Amino acid sequence: MPRKSAGLLIAALVALTAGLAACGSSGGGGGSPSSSSKVLKIWWYEGQGSAYQIAWDQAITDFKKQHPGVTVQFSLKSFNQMQQNASMILNSSDVPDVMEYNKGDATAGLLSKQGLLTDLTPEATKYGWDKLLGPDLQVTARYNAKGVMGSGDWYGVSDYAEYLMVYYNKTMFAKYGIQVPTTMAQLTAAMGKFVKAGITPFANAGNDYLAMQYLYEMELSKASSQDVQNYERYTGPVNFHDAAWTSAANTFQDWVKNGYIAKNSVGLTSTEAGNDFETGKNPMMLSGSWWYGTFEGSIKNFTWGTFLWPGNTLNAGSGGNLFVVPKNSANKQLAYDFINDTLKPDVQKVLANNGAVPISTSTSGVTSPLNVQLIHNFQALASDNGLAYYPDWPTPSFYNTLLAQTQDLMNGASADQVLAALQTNYNQYVSSLG
Amino acid sequence: MTYLLPAAVLFTVVIAVPLVMNIYNSFTNWTGVGPRHWAGLANYRQLLHDSEFWASMWHSLALVAAMAVVPAMLGLIVAAALFDVIAKRFGPRLASLLRACIYLPQVLPIIVAAIVWGWILDPQYGALNVALRDIGMGFLAHDLLGDPHTALLTVMAVLVWFQLGYPVVIFMAGLQRTDPALSEAAEIDGATWRQRLWLVVVPQIRPEIYVVLLTCTVASLRAFGWVYALTSGGPGVSTQVPSYYSYQSFFTNLDVGYGSAIATVMTLIIVAVSVVFLWVQRRHAE
Numbered sequence: 001m002p003r004k005s006a007g008l009l010i011a012a013l014v015a016l017t018a019g020l021a022a023c024g025s026s027g028g029g030g031g032s033p034s035s036s037s038k039v040l041k042i043w044w045y046e047g048q049g050s051a052y053q054i055a056w057d058q059a060i061t062d063f064k065k066q067h068p069g070v071t072v073q074f075s076l077k078s079f080n081q082m083q084q085n086a087s088m089i090l091n092s093s094d095v096p097d098v099m100e101y102n103k104g105d106a107t108a109g110l111l112s113k114q115g116l117l118t119d120l121t122p123e124a125t126k127y128g129w130d131k132l133l134g135p136d137l138q139v140t141a142r143y144n145a146k147g148v149m150g151s152g153d154w155y156g157v158s159d160y161a162e163y164l165m166v167y168y169n170k171t172m173f174a175k176y177g178i179q180v181p182t183t184m185a186q187l188t189a190a191m192g193k194f195v196k197a198g199i200t201p202f203a204n205a206g207n208d209y210l211a212m213q214y215l216y217e218m219e220l221s222k223a224s225s226q227d228v229q230n231y232e233r234y235t236g237p238v239n240f241h242d243a244a245w246t247s248a249a250n251t252f253q254d255w256v257k258n259g260y261i262a263k264n265s266v267g268l269t270s271t272e273a274g275n276d277f278e279t280g281k282n283p284m285m286l287s288g289s290w291w292y293g294t295f296e297g298s299i300k301n302f303t304w305g306t307f308l309w310p311g312n313t314l315n316a317g318s319g320g321n322l323f324v325v326p327k328n329s330a331n332k333q334l335a336y337d338f339i340n341d342t343l344k345p346d347v348q349k350v351l352a353n354n355g356a357v358p359i360s361t362s363t364s365g366v367t368s369p370l371n372v373q374l375i376h377n378f379q380a381l382a383s384d385n386g387l388a389y390y391p392d393w394p395t396p397s398f399y400n401t402l403l404a405q406t407q408d409l410m411n412g413a414s415a416d417q418v419l420a421a422l423q424t425n426y427n428q429y430v431s432s433l434g
Numbered sequence: 435m436t437y438l439l440p441a442a443v444l445f446t447v448v449i450a451v452p453l454v455m456n457i458y459n460s461f462t463n464w465t466g467v468g469p470r471h472w473a474g475l476a477n478y479r480q481l482l483h484d485s486e487f488w489a490s491m492w493h494s495l496a497l498v499a500a501m502a503v504v505p506a507m508l509g510l511i512v513a514a515a516l517f518d519v520i521a522k523r524f525g526p527r528l529a530s531l532l533r534a535c536i537y538l539p540q541v542l543p544i545i546v547a548a549i550v551w552g553w554i555l556d557p558q559y560g561a562l563n564v565a566l567r568d569i570g571m572g573f574l575a576h577d578l579l580g581d582p583h584t585a586l587l588t589v590m591a592v593l594v595w596f597q598l599g600y601p602v603v604i605f606m607a608g609l610q611r612t613d614p615a616l617s618e619a620a621e622i623d624g625a626t627w628r629q630r631l632w633l634v635v636v637p638q639i640r641p642e643i644y645v646v647l648l649t650c651t652v653a654s655l656r657a658f659g660w661v662y663a664l665t666s667g668g669p670g671v672s673t674q675v676p677s678y679y680s681y682q683s684f685f686t687n688l689d690v691g692y693g694s695a696i697a698t699v700m701t702l703i704i705v706a707v708s709v710v711f712l713w714v715q716r717r718h719a720e
Contacts, residue, residue, distance in 0.1 A: 086467055087467040116467065206669065207668055264558065266580035396687050397687035400687060
């Protein structure tokens with residue numbers, strides 16, 4: 001190689017590595033500091049076309065009207081991208097002013113504990129968020145000094161909620177003469193009818209969050225509110241060999257044995273389970289309100305509806321993801337104004353009309369009866385203090401543990417062994433909290 | 435010296451610094467956010483008693499078989515057959531075409547190939563089970579990736595399919611430089627095809643065999659994409675491997691220290707394997 005081009009190559013490589021190193025330290029992103037007083041930087045990771053994106057775009061429009069002269073810079077991120085680089089991004093000076101983040105101890109709680117988020121308590125009072133969000137929804141907005149949800153200061157605000165329900169295929173229910181079940185006995189009878197007709201009643205995905213949610217709803221049918229608080233917020237001892245968990249593990253395994261849930265769903269993902277419901281392969285699916293918009297768009301061959309898990313007063317669900325304000329945000333006041341805009345009636349109505357669960361209780365202007373039912377069911381739960389959060393929240397590794405253990409349960413591992421594994425993982429984390 | 439500078443800079447930035455940071459992290463408790471807490475050997479002590487980690491190590495051995503041992507053996511036979519039989523009887527063009535076909539999986543992005551295999555093996559709609567049912571052999575239809583007894587074997591089978599092309603291409607290149615006179619002499623002396631392959635050809639392409647075994651073994655110890663896209667380590671932990679376990683510890687369990695400890699152990703094993711291979715190769719070369 002001639003000397004000159006070798007020199008060029010070296011220069012290029014050095015420039016490249018220096019460039020890479022610079023990327024690493026700045027956390028990416030542009031924006032000159034001099035103009036930052038007039039810029040509101042917003043990050044979220046809800047996909048294009050989702051109810052949330054449509055509603056939050058509306059909030060941006062409202063915000064721009066109220067703040068002429070302020071430029072809104074929006075970036076679409078992915079949750080993994082945010083989580084894996086959270087510390088680097090939020091410790092830098094180039095942070096968003098307001099961003100979406102997952103609710104729960106292992107996510108927003110962790111950031112609040114490390115002092116990376118702004119305490120929103122004064123704003124919650126000032127803007128009246130503490131009145132708009134009922135006690136059940138406030139649980140995921142507030143974190144104590146240890147980063148445990150449910151008490152302490154406000155570190156985020158959600159403008160929507162979510163909960164689990166049974167989606168059912170009305171056309172198939174009518175075909176087999178089955179009424180919407182209101183008790184577990186009726187549900188069992190209905191499942192028996194489907195099995196007799198060669199149909200697996202429930203869609204499930206063992207390689208995703210679905211299987212653990214069946215298990216959790218079964219556990220909640222025998223659990224008390226205090227049990228839920230102990231489980232999610234470490235307010236008391238948790239015994240996985242108690243009556244509720246033991247019965248849930250046995251019932252879940254029986255359901256697989258009886259063919260209410262297909263054994264070969266053990267390796268499926270939530271998308272595949274959703275497909276199984278959409279194509280009419282399974283007449284029912286237990287999952288979250290986040291499917292609503294998808295089903296409204298994609299199911300054309302049959303009519304469908306929803307009902308809450310029969311017989312439960314406690315039901316998995318919570319406030320939605322949070323808008324948080326990073327500690328280093330340059331324009332906190334603008335960020336608060338934007339958060340407040342997401343809670344305004346017009347944005348709430350957009351959420352409702354696109355199949356999300358708004359915080360607002362008003363259903364005026366909500367056109368589809370399905371969407372009205374979605375809101376009513378949620379309000380019934382929330383007014384009863386019936387929200388029981390999600391099974392995988394207590395420890396950061398509980399999602400992986402529950403996923404592996406429910407797969408083992410489906411493949412015939414003993415309930416005792418599975419519950420012991422859950423207990424070990426749970427205890428390990430709680431003792432590390434100190 | 436100036437010629438070494440770019441490589442030295444790259445090595446420092448891309449390998450040395452991350453390696454040292456990883457080893458340091460493995461001695462700490464860290465969620466990935468906020469301060470690290472010194473934990474001494476606690477993570478390594480936990481590894482010793484972690485059944486999931488040991489299961490993942492055993493699975494790693496299985497993947498060495500699936501990605502290095504079996505492909506190298508099969509690859510040798512396929513390469514010899516293409517070189518000796520197909521090329522001689524049907525012309526080198528057909529041999530090249532077949533070689534390209536066998537190599538094709540290596541060109542596919544792992545995640546794409548894994549997702550497609552996931553579809554093929556789907557218990558309900560997958561091409562494999564549907565085909566078995568359609569030809570009246572539905573009793574053989576099985577949830578291969580969902581049954582803990584078959585999941586690892588299925589992943590191994592897919593890996594053999596994926597990996598086979600690599601040794602075939604390397605071995606065929608090696609066969610080009612073997613001395614045909616030796617094989618012919620052996621043939622005249624009455625050696626069978628198998629004897630010629632094993633006693634005459636294999637000793638001549640030993641360097642290629644070492645390269646294939648070394649690179650494939652290292653690749654199998656790092657296998658991540660296949661497990662990530664096919665099974666996520668499940669059902670249960672029946673296809674868990676150290677690289678995926680390390681990733682889970684890092685990013686979903688927020689236990690960066692533990693994930694680093696797993697990564698450090700794997701680095702040591704990979705370095706040890708490489709050193710042993712290179713040492714054996716040098717001894718044979720002398």
